Amino acid sequence: MRHAWRVSDVRTAEQALMATVPPGALMQRAAAGLARRCAWLLEQRYGRCYGARVLLLVGSGDNGGDALYAGARLRRRGASVSALLLTPDRAHRGGLAALRAAGGRVVTELPDALELVLDGITGIGATGGLRPAAAQLAARLPELRAADGGAPPVVAVDVPSGVAVDTGDVPGVALPADLTVTFGCLKPALVVGPAAPLAGRVELVDIGLDPYLRSGPAVSVPELPDIAAWWPRPGPRASKYTRGVVGVATGSAGYPGAALLSVAGALAGPAGMVRYAGSAASQVVTAYPAVVVAESVAAAGRVQAWACGSGLGQGHAAAAVLRSVLAAPVPVVLDADALNLLVDGSFAGALRERRAPLVLTPHDGEFSRLAGRDPGPDRVEAALQLAARTNATVLLKGDRTVVATPAGAAYVNSTGTPALASAGTGDVLCGLLGALLAGGVPPAEAAISAAYLHGWAGRRAERAGPVTAMAVAAALPTPDSILQGTG
Known part of the structure; x- marks a missing residue:
């Protein structure tokens, strides 16, 4: 590093x-x-x-x-x-x-x-x-x-x-x-x-x-050996449960694609199982038969982490999903609509009561709504301030994505590309990050690892032409595959 x-x-x-x-x-x-x-x-x-x-x-x-x-x-x-x-x-x-x-x-x-x-x-x-x-x-x-x-x-x-x-x-x-x-x-x-x-x-x-x-x-730059060291590897007695189960609460009737993209990201991670909970269950299980689906968070069964928010919507149903996810005593990553639902303060109590790790993944617009100001010229300091205020790890997306912790540590990702500024790529990142959390990776390391591999996939997809979210999901490597020259 x-x-x-x-x-x-x-x-x-x-x-x-x-x-x-x-x-x-x-x-x-x-x-x-x-x-x-x-x-x-x-x-x-x-x-x-x-x-x-x-x-x-x-x-x-x-x-x-x-x-x-x-x-x-x-x-x-x-x-x-x-x-x-x-x-x-x-x-x-x-x-x-x-x-x-x-x-x-x-x-x-x-x-x-x-x-x-x-x-x-x-x-x-x-x-x-x-x-x-x-x-x-x-x-x-x-x-x-x-x-x-x-x-x-x-x-x-x-x-x-x-x-x-x-x-x-x-x-x-x-x-x-x-x-x-x-x-x-x-x-x-x-x-x-x-x-x-x-x-x-x-x-x-x-x-x-x-x-x-x-x-x-002021800031640290993890490199591939760091990402590889943090990546969970199953032992000889591993099972799908010991490897971690990630719950994915994303998508809606209006945005079923967000569910598919976040699940695709989760499947590329180290978790042993992906459980999807939401209205796009039929589309998800058709596309990914290995995913266990349920209609709600409550019916999803046990998980070790939740990825929530992409394409969720802003209505009462979305708020209910977010409330259920925040009540779970496991690490949670919030993206997109889940971040926007936090802005009016109605979830302040739920956030205060949380004891398990929380990761927020805003782009600049979502950051501005959460923080009440744009990130400004000092993105590291802006992310650190939001992390301290929310007691969450903050992944501030950008060409050089910044990860900040409530304890005051900051990291920057070196693999980003402007090509990732494309609809749905953040959904893929959310799912991958959730899978890393479910696999037992600590929040900061999970966030920067997800950003690193996501950026690598973006660069790889970029070589084949215009970058789409599905192309990024398909290009997601593991650290070992990069080290071996196959990723």
Whole structure:
């Protein structure tokens, strides 16, 4: 699992580390790692570092210093290195002296041709988008051409310039990177929000910061080995009951498809049995003969978790279903109509009385109705606040789905795709999440696992053409199938 820390925590850790090393040692560590990765990129793309034309875009402060020191190292490897100083009177003096001593030069205009651009305009202390002069430079970069006729790759120093580091927002003009070389630890903008895709590939340079990151991370990014470790696997004495039974209370006369989609998602999970309770029972059992069906939650029999809400409707019958589900002493995941039924406060008592885990899976519109405001630029903090207020695990859907817990932990999914913004895909996610809960996976791990596999399925379905919910359900893998190359 990867972790990202907020700027204040990074600054505190850096100060503690700098007290233990000679002055300037930290910047030299960062510059050395940055130069190595730039040289590797040049060799991969052009077959050489020697003679490659490299431009440093240098802002004020330490970020510009990192770029200048890295440029000096590239110059000593034989690259032709130029620096364009956006604020010449505030450029890092030591870094500029090192570049000049190595044979680098300062320019005042963009060269006509380049092999690599090093973005050292702004670092983690910056706020807002790029200033006008920097924005104009960024707009002109795509016009440049490298020796192979393509656009020169952009390497960001620590973070792409112009992004909001703590939130992942892009409040103005930002400079997209092909590669971001970050120092010490990940930052939220590299993994969450609209800033994350602008980072390109992210590589981490170890500068010795880990022992000094004493606060918890702002957000964590589970990876496939984590998902695989959380996935329940039946033992030799397993039965359908010991593997967990998931109840699915979704769909209605107007939306029978929601029942079919959520059941499809549940069947792809680790539970040993799926029980469907609702008005679409005949359609469900026709499509999926292995599913046990009932007309109501009360008649469904025992389950270890409930998935509820997709296509349920907003009337009295839907409210009765939700009340029955919330009264069950088992984990519950609520989606779609079930979330909307919570808005008027009529279920406040039922929610307060619950002791078993609850997971809410809103998209932005449902979140706004539940929270009384839209998620805003800081989606992690917004999800954390709703989780604390509702005492529920919150899965805030999006291209980078966020999972937040009442205890204050936050996770972001790395497999999402905009192609999942299609009717019914959330129904599939609801069923899969319910099956994970029924299989005994804790709420946060179940939510992020479901999001991870759902995103993987979305990407897989996308390769075959326009994405439909049924295509996503059919493409749902298990972690083991991904690891084995069959998922």
